[in-house]
Amino acid sequence: MKKGKTSFFCRNCGYESPKWLGKCPACNEWNAFIEEDIGGPEGDAGFSALQLNEKPLSIDAIEADERERITTNVMELDRVLGGGIVQGSAVLVGGDPGIGKSTLLLQVLQKLAEQDRNVLYVSGEESARQIKLRGRRIGAGSKNLMVLVETALENILQHLSDLKPEVAVIDSVQTVYSSILGSAPGSVGQVRETAGKLILFAKKTGISIFLVGHVTKDGAIAGPKVLEHMVDTVLYFEGDSGHAYRIVRGIKNRFGPSNEIGVFEMRDCGLAEVANPSAFFLSDRPDSASGSAVVPSMEGTRPILVEIQALVSPSTLGMPRRTSIGVDSSRVSLLVAVLDRICGMHLSSHDIFLNVAGGIRVDEPAVDLGIVAAMASSFLNRPIYPGTVVFGEVGLTGEVRGIAQMLLRTREASRMGFTRCILPRTLSQEIPDPEGLELCRVGSLGELLEQLF
Ligand code: TYD
Numbered sequence: 001m002k003k004g005k006t007s008f009f010c011r012n013c014g015y016e017s018p019k020w021l022g023k024c025p026a027c028n029e030w031n032a033f034i035e036e037d038i039g040g041p042e043g044d045a046g047f048s049a050l051q052l053n054e055k056p057l058s059i060d061a062i063e064a065d066e067r068e069r070i071t072t073n074v075m076e077l078d079r080v081l082g083g084g085i086v087q088g089s090a091v092l093v094g095g096d097p098g099i100g101k102s103t104l105l106l107q108v109l110q111k112l113a114e115q116d117r118n119v120l121y122v123s124g125e126e127s128a129r130q131i132k133l134r135g136r137r138i139g140a141g142s143k144n145l146m147v148l149v150e151t152a153l154e155n156i157l158q159h160l161s162d163l164k165p166e167v168a169v170i171d172s173v174q175t176v177y178s179s180i181l182g183s184a185p186g187s188v189g190q191v192r193e194t195a196g197k198l199i200l201f202a203k204k205t206g207i208s209i210f211l212v213g214h215v216t217k218d219g220a221i222a223g224p225k226v227l228e229h230m231v232d233t234v235l236y237f238e239g240d241s242g243h244a245y246r247i248v249r250g251i252k253n254r255f256g257p258s259n260e261i262g263v264f265e266m267r268d269c270g271l272a273e274v275a276n277p278s279a280f281f282l283s284d285r286p287d288s289a290s291g292s293a294v295v296p297s298m299e300g301t302r303p304i305l306v307e308i309q310a311l312v313s314p315s316t317l318g319m320p321r322r323t324s325i326g327v328d329s330s331r332v333s334l335l336v337a338v339l340d341r342i343c344g345m346h347l348s349s350h351d352i353f354l355n356v357a358g359g360i361r362v363d364e365p366a367v368d369l370g371i372v373a374a375m376a377s378s379f380l381n382r383p384i385y386p387g388t389v390v391f392g393e394v395g396l397t398g399e400v401r402g403i404a405q406m407l408l409r410t411r412e413a414s415r416m417g418f419t420r421c422i423l424p425r426t427l428s429q430e431i432p433d434p435e436g437l438e439l440c441r442v443g444s445l446g447e448l449l450e451q452l453f
């Protein structure tokens with residue numbers, strides 16, 4: 001291997017610098033810079049050889065019929081993708097190792113193979129036997145599902161052009177290497193180069209490609225962030241080992257809405273779709289316990305009911321503890337200050353623990369009112385009136401502000417059998433009374449406390 005020109009790259013986001021830096025100016029990650037070979041002229045020649053000999057065209061003359069979408073029949077994934085896989089698109093699926101990326105994608109390929117489509121699963125991580133065994137567990141055994149164990153990019157591209165599958169999965173992009181570059185598989189340079197060529201290939205041939213990318217906190221391989229700007233769609237797998245549920249969240253989507261989520265449950269026969277996430281996240285909710293509030297939170301275009309739990313108890317420490325899981329802790333501090341100042345609830349000498357049940361994260365202002373309701377209920381040790389949901393943003397003077405999508409949230413609450421909804425008294429959105437749901441409009445935290453119990 002010839003030692004060529006080198007440069008320093010951030011392992012987290014791919015930022016390039018001519019010298020080593022302690023902190024990345026782009027993503028603020030510490031100690032993430034590594035020196036890498038940048039290939040020199042050979043590498044560039046290899047890349048340009050794949051470029052198309054295109055001529056400039058008048059925008060008027062470009063033919064652009066709506067590209068066909070391939071529905072996977074995995075509804076939760078189709079929704080996140082915006083209605084199915086767009087032909088010739090590149091989708092990055094990121095997530096922690098062991099979260100279920102390979103399992104989901106093998107299931108998706110099986111569903112596609114069942115529709116008589118040719119699909120290819122390329123693995124650089126597992127042997128064909130291991131893939132077969134996993135496939136047996138999750139019911140993936142179709143003839144049209146081809147498996148290739150290969151890590152050399154040039155060979156993968158060759159097989160892709162020979163087989164011409166409709167959809168291909170590269171698991172994972174960090175194991176693939178191009179012999180043009182001298183650096184090791186998983187380095188920023190290799191990940192960018194191999195993904196770049198695969199994406200270009202997808203655009204040229206109309207094959208849709210899923211790239212799997214492991215998220216790594218430390219270690220020597222580049223994270224999927226490096227690729228986010230190159231692909232059409234970015235999906236991240238969330239969930240933790242303590243819970244069976246997995247969420248696929250769309251972070252970027254050139255062909256549909258982003259921020260949409262798909263909910264799955266990990267079973268022993270693979271990932272099962274959770275068609276009714278509200279019921280799933282509320283399944284173990286205690287009846288009439290103080291400190292529990294239910295909030296309809298928008299996840300993409302879909303409202304999901306989640307339970308916010310608070311435990312407020314007098315502290316024995318000089319500096320009371322504040323722990324929040326699933327909600328933004330600075331938002332919680334702000335709401336604690338408002339409760340203290342406006343409602344006279346002196347929480348400053350209390351430990352406060354907040355948790356969103358099920359381990360899901362909710363980050364929109366609409367959950368403010370739910371956090372306040374849960375904290376007030378725990379502080380006063382009074383359960384919230386049964387069958388009540390709350391939502392709304394809280395301002396610094398204790399006013400309750402309107403939020404988006406009020407109608408969708410009230411509909412979901414009524415669908416799930418709730419009977420009361422406490423919501424902002426804003427005139428901007430007219431909400432027809434959903435069946436069986438009493439609407440209690442509040443304009444301030446004082447009014448909220450009157451309606452809660
Ligand atoms: P995997 O898809 O290999 O994760 P990734 O590709 O993201 O690294 O998932 C592995 C985990 O999923 C492993 O801990 C076992 C679990 N699992 C099940 O619980 N049920 C199953 O049917 C399968 C195939 C995996």
Ligand code: MG
Binds near residue numbers: 098101102103171
């Ligand atoms: Mg895997």
